[in-house]
Amino acid sequence: MALYMRKSTTILRHVKSKMAFMASLQRGSRSSSTPHFDRNALCQPNFRNLSNIHRFESTIAQNHLSSVCADENQVLDFPGGSVKFTPEMRFISESPLERTSCFRVLDDNGQPILGGSFEQVSMETAVKMYDNMVTLQTMDTIFFEAQRQGRISFYLTTNGEEAINIASAAALSMEDLIFPQYREPGVLLWRGFTFQEFANQCFSNKYDNGKGRQMPIHYGSKQLNYVTIASTVASQLPHAVGAAYSLKMEKKDACAVTYFGDGGSSEGDFHAALNFAAVMEAPVIFICRNNGWAISTPTSDQFRSDGVVVRGQAYGVRSIRVDGNDALAVYNAVKAARQMAISEQRPVLIEALTYRVGHHSTSDDSTKYRPANEIESWRLARDPVGRFRKWIERNGWWNCEADTQLRNNARKQLLQAIQLAEKEEKPPLAEIFSDVYDVPPSNLGEQETWLRETVKKHPQDYPSDVSL
Known part of the structure; x- marks a missing residue:
């Protein structure tokens, strides 16, 4: 009996509340306690989802509004917005007839595509981008060789993905928080991490920021807003969303940026992070390096969807697919995404299509699961560094002499850094x-x-x- 009375009281309050709200609408009330709705705007097809304006309000107030737009028998007033009814049984297709297009600025020969719209970069920025991409290539070669010589225990290269590293870093602010995976050392390089700091970490000496506790290539820098890399796949994604939400609460002119591979999109953390970011409207950029392989698992064995970009729409996240081997395309996409994330307080997903030319790590032999001629084809025909070099040379900003000098200097400085790092003592055992x-x-x-x-x-x- 008591339970019945409580239910009756709740229903009565519900009805009274609805009647009071409807009466206030009819009176045209403009009091501060009653929100004003533009009924004409609500009926427009491009009106933004109601949940974006009053996310946590009861849908009671929307019952009357839905009848303004259409008959109640044709529209379902559901939390998050009205849903139209249809007498036709129609399933959503499992995949579109055409795949999502890929944004590109430069073709494979480094020529700007006719009719394309993109923001030009200055000579200074363009030369620095190329400088960093070449340096990253050189660093990967030398450290890979050091591992093969038994001087360090492990290494992982970014061969074929240099444009995503450097171009994205160039488009961001130093105030933006970076939550990397393990293939983004170029972001640190752009921000000022020195050769000696890279070497100290890989050799786990007493000057390593992580005090020798991490595997090689698990870098981190508090000064450069680069959160220390974790081996666990995709665990950085929810962390980035939480950090982005804190930036939003503090009204900071910055966003969080997190990187992951196509394999990371198969983890539960990816789905949780996208949904979390969309619901909380966090200023975070998700950058997926879709290089076709999660170690030895091809994307065809991971998902049947049109890559990763379409998953953003499912979670309510604005998304774009970009040519990950086109530095100018990556730069423009990330810069635009950052502007959206901060000014509109929203998450953005970028799927960068690329190819991992090198092995997954020094513990892997990729020729065991993919043809060598496929690797070589990407290395020669779609090299992001070579493509960008052609573009800056056509602009008169670079030449062969400068290129030779850059590569020689980078190799010399890196070898010196390795020699010094190798001689330093290990951290004291107590620091473990x-x-x-x-x-x-x-x-x-x-x-x-x-x-x-x-x-x-x-x-x-x-x-x-x-x-x-």
């Missing part, structure tokens, strides 16, 4: 157990004691410069 707890728990103390005893007992299994 610090920086987490104010007062370390007893089990960590026991583990530290055990480790010290093990190093003393088996010194041959540990580097000679490990500081106890």
Whole structure:
């Protein structure tokens, strides 16, 4: 009986509230407690979804509004906006007849496409972009060779994806927060991370920002707003959305930017992050490097959709597909996305189509799962660095002599940085157990004691410069 009375009271309040609201609309009330709606605007097909204006309001207020636009038998007033009824049973197609087009500025020969619209970059910016792409290539070659020589334990290159790294970094502000995967060292390079800092991290010496706790190529820099890389795939995506929402709350003129591969889009964190960002209207840019392969898994085994770009629409995220091997296209797309994210307070998804020319890492042999001639074809015909070089040379901003000097200087400086990093001592063992707890728990103390005893007992299994 008591439950019945409570339900009756709730229903009565519901009806009274609806009647009061409808009466206020008829009176044309303009009080601060009653929102004013432009009925004519509501009936326009391009009217923005109601949820974007009063996201958390009850739909009671919309019952009357839907009848203004159409008969109640033809429109369902549903949370988030009105839905039209149809007598025709029609399923949404699993895939469109045509694939989503890909934004491009330069063709494979570095020639601007006729009729294209894009923002020109200055000579200074263009030369720096090319400089950084060449340097990134050189750094990858040298560190890869160092791993093969047994001097570092692991490495991962960005061969074929240099344009996404450098061009996206050039389009962003230093105030923007970067949440990378493990194939974005070029963003750090653009922001000023030195060769010595790269080498110190890969050799895990005492000057490594991560104190030797991470695998090689897991960089991070608080000063450069570059969040430390995690090995776990796609875990950075929800983190980026949370950071973006904090920037929004603080009214900062900045956004969060997160990078991931096509394999990352198969993780649950990708879906959670896109939905989270759309609902909270967070200023975050999702940049997917769709290079065709998640290690040895091709995209055809990952999803049946038209790539990653169409997933943005499903979650209510503005999206674009761009040629990831065209530095000017990437630059323009990211710059426009940043403007949208900050000024409109919205997430944006960019799918950059590219190809991983190198192996996934030094632990991988990609010729085991893809033909060598396919790799070579992309390396020669669609090299992003070579394409951009042709463009700046046509503009009179670059020449062969400058190119030779750039490559020689980069190689010399990188070799010097590696030699210095290799000679430095490793971080003290105590730093493995610090920086987490104010007062370390007893089990960590026991583990530290055990480790010290093990190093003393088996010194041959540990580097000679490990500081106890």
